[in-house]
Amino acid sequence: MTPKNRFWIFAGLSILATNLILLGAVVMFLRDLTSEESAVLIQIISNHAGYLFVGVILIIAAQGLVLDAIFHNYIIPLSKIADETVLINSVNPSHRIKVEGGGDIKQLVQAINDGADRYEDLFRNVRQKINRARAEADNEKNIMAVFMSELPQGVLICNAEGRILLYNRRAGDFLSGSGDWSETEPGGREKLVGLGRSIFDVVDRNLIRHALNEIDEKLKQNETDIVSLFVIAGHDKTIRVETVPILDQARRFKGFLLILFDITNELESENRVGFILQELIRDIRSSIAGVRSAVEAILEYPEMEERRRKCFNEIIHKETLSLSETVNRVAGEYYDHFKTQWPLTPMPDYGLLQMIARRIREKLEIAVDIDSAEETRWVKVDSYSMTMAVLFLLNELKKETGAAHFSCTILPAGRFVNFDFSWRGDPVKTDALRKWKSKMIMIRNEGLPLSIRDVAGHHSAEIWCFVSRESGLPCVRLSLPVSESETTGIRRNITILPQSKMEFYDFDLFDQPGRISELDDSLLTDLTYTVFDTETTGLDPKTDEIIAIGAVRIVNGNLLRNEIFDHLVDPRRDVPIDSIRIHGVKPDMLEGKPTIDKVLPLFHQFAEGTVMVAHNAAFDMRMLEEKEAETGIRFINPVLDTLLLAAVVHSVHERHDIETLAERLGINVTARHTALGDAISTGETLLKLIPLLAAKGIGTLKEARAASRKTLYAKLKY
């Protein structure tokens, strides 16, 4: 029963009681009269019935007015005050009550607000202290986060049921190709790594079970080396997985750690070398067999006829030729293979030249000027050895010719980039250059155990001297092959220390039982949510289309800003101007975006096993349902609606739109009306509503859904 109904029932009953007493008094009074007196009274009444009637009406009206005034000045305000005081005391200490009402009410509001001020001060004080303490802890956490994310290995920690409590980005890359859902290409089923998700989605359950059994055996035997290995095919990679158990003090099994190593290259390399070697042995065996057999026959039978001896000689000649060829081929193959193992880093040609020039000025104290081509090309170099090689050469040159100034030019030449170093003075003699090329690189006290020839060889580079036809100046040319790829293959994420949030771990999941099955009786605080929002071309689910879906996950009461879903969708129809004003998505932003039949399966998978939450979920769910026939995707997840939950919590307030709600609950709305921005606001709203619902005795999913169903807004069906 709402406060409004309660009040009016109470008011009605009291008026009824008062009037009954009055009526009783009148009846008693009439009974007490003699017949003459009552005749006179009736006479008087009937003569002045109009006045009496008006009097009675006036009295009733006055009673009504007074009651209404009381209702609006005291009863409604009191209800609101009660609700809003709960707000102040629970989720939003900076909320202040603004309620119109009687003088007493105003005093009460003032008193509560004063109290709230003091409470907030205190609250802020404590908060500050907590924050300071937390900042220190966060700092340490962040150092660990940076460390974890830059590890060349993937790391995953799971609880005993295989739910992921911690993972680094590399683990996500290895297993699912990309940990980032906003980058995921639609189409095809992706494997997912995420907090609270099951490891068995990405790694075969049997492999892990086998590894854990093995570990269990080792634990029983009290072995010290408790690790189990297996190899899996990850996302375009071969991964070696080491499984290590996590035990509590009582040596009970609490979970396990998976360390992932990318062994793709190692394997390829080993296989390649093995293959080259096997081929070599086979070819050599075969050729030598012919030669040896022929030679031994000649030696053993010196009197053999001329024709036959000639034939044997030919065999020997042919086989030795084929042997030479084999040796050359294998040497080439092996060298190519070796080269791919040498760590050369791509860098822009101009960058390399600048680096060399700077070192020339510093180290050799020679003036250098640089002239470059307009277009940047990429070369693969080990910049240290290459710089040292050039420096060494120019230093020798300076000693020989007395050159005191170099001009450097970059000249693209087909598949090569030429770095020319020219000087005024005598040209260098070819035999001098040959001598320098084979000497160990050494400049003053800095040296390498390599010669220029070695360095050039590693880079497939050539170095030679000539005199330029145009300028007539002597010149040393370094010719490097152009690299096709510009990337190193290694991605590093710059992590900014104190602010960055490490959301990819959640150790509170350690002690949670598998919970997907009994969602209904789960506490709202324990559930995993997918909070989402759609942007559409309009409000009619029959004709309008989805143009954006944004979603964020809530695991263990934490909104995970790293685990998001953010896709624009090509609606295959026009986008009305009116709707653009709301969501700001212009038609050209949707060009080339995937269509709903590509995006919806991804979203379905993203939301799998979670409770779906939206503000005014009836509309969003209706939009998704519209696509059921076309895509075959059905969302059977339990659904919660923050609009309905807000109405459950604050029944006297009339407005529950996102902005009003966010303001009431003290949430900063950042990116309103982008699907992802709204989803995040809705998620934060949900987190604030959960304790308020608990205060009303609504703790489980079942109870929340029952309460939602009862509220007035539930009647609004799309």
Add this chain to the structure above:
Amino acid sequence: MSHKILIVDDEPNIVVPIQFLMEQNGYSTMTAASGEEAIEIIPKFFPDLILLDIMLPGMDGFEVCEIIRLNPDWRAIKIIFLTAKGREADKARGLVLGADAYISKPFSNARVVNKVRELLSPPENQI
């Protein structure tokens, strides 16, 4: 009557010296350049011993060996693998299939001749 030897190898540079060697030692010989050819020749030529390469075009030496051993009429034929496949596993496989000897390339002529002679002579006449 001289013993008959079939040489199966697709490399003429091996076949020529070996054939010469065998003939110098008083054996009559035939050659085959593939497994299929060898299987065709056997019932006509009926060799006492086969020098068999493993890596042949088409049917390989292992298969040829298997076919010979499955035929009861050919049980007496001795088989020596002569091959560039020198791994222990290959050797083991060859012997399991019923070969009498396994000689990996390169080999000395004397070794082949001795092995052939040993397999074709009764034990008491062994050199």
